[in-house]
Amino acid sequence: MRIDILTIFPEMFTSILNTSILKRAIEKKEVSIFIHNIRDYTKDKHKKVDDYSFSKGAGMVMTIQPVADLIEKLKAERNYDEIIYTTPDANLYDQKTANTFSLCNNLMILCGHYKGIDQRIRDHYITKEISIGSYVITGGELAAAVIADSIVRLLPGVLSDETSALTDSFQDNLLSPPVYTRPADYKGWKVPDVLLSGNDKKIDEWKLKKAKELTKKLRPDLLDE
Ligand code: ADE
Numbered sequence: 001m002r003i004d005i006l007t008i009f010p011e012m013f014t015s016i017l018n019t020s021i022l023k024r025a026i027e028k029k030e031v032s033i034f035i036h037n038i039r040d041y042t043k044d045k046h047k048k049v050d051d052y053s054f055s056k057g058a059g060m061v062m063t064i065q066p067v068a069d070l071i072e073k074l075k076a077e078r079n080y081d082e083i084i085y086t087t088p089d090a091n092l093y094d095q096k097t098a099n100t101f102s103l104c105n106n107l108m109i110l111c112g113h114y115k116g117i118d119q120r121i122r123d124h125y126i127t128k129e130i131s132i133g134s135y136v137i138t139g140g141e142l143a144a145a146v147i148a149d150s151i152v153r154l155l156p157g158v159l160s161d162e163t164s165a166l167t168d169s170f171q172d173n174l175l176s177p178p179v180y181t182r183p184a185d186y187k188g189w190k191v192p193d194v195l196l197s198g199n200d201k202k203i204d205e206w207k208l209k210k211a212k213e214l215t216k217k218l219r220p221d222l223l224d225e
Helices: 010-017 020-027 064-077 095-101 119-124 140-152 200-218 220-224
Strands: 002-007 032-037 050-052 060-062 082-092 106-111 128-131
Touching: 002 010, 002 064, 002 140, 010 020, 010 032, 010 140, 020 032, 020 140, 064 106, 064 119, 082 140, 095 140, 106 140, 128 140, 200 220
Parallel strands: 002 032, 002 106, 082 106, 082 128
Antiparallel strands: 050 060
């Protein structure tokens, strides 16, 4: 898989791409992630990538030209399954969408900024708009990183059997049950007896029961889906 990320803050991705699962997936060539600096494509003599909004008092808006030129350049090089735009005014991201994205070959993610981007970019290039939650963060970079991470961990060969994405929360619309490690007794705080029993069937039953209890308590909406 290839993911192209279009941003005005490329440096925000340096540590994210050089850490943990994303780093390993890139090293193993399970994914290639390219970070493109939108500012490199502006034809403005002051290197500007934003301008005043025609709607008065609405703050600065990202201009069309640098973004359009960059998207056109990338689209001429390969076909993209989706061109994603990160923005709070969009459908909420979920595991189902991550699963669908993980089956794609080429994804482009445009990071939103300021008070947004000229609507004509959204109308003419964007195929999916995504919000990572009902709150506003300063820019779309963190949202793009969340999306990239959630996709890459699903790619075959990225996680080991032990950490398999199949057992993640949400994969079966259930939250994950609690987990414990040694010691079995920490100052009187005991691990549930069943986990020490060695009985795999009983342990699986306990895990499912706990997962259902937790989901019912914290995310009953998942049980309705
Ligand atoms: N940019 C600002 N807030 C965002 C959000 N909640 N999701 C995606 N992109 C954003």
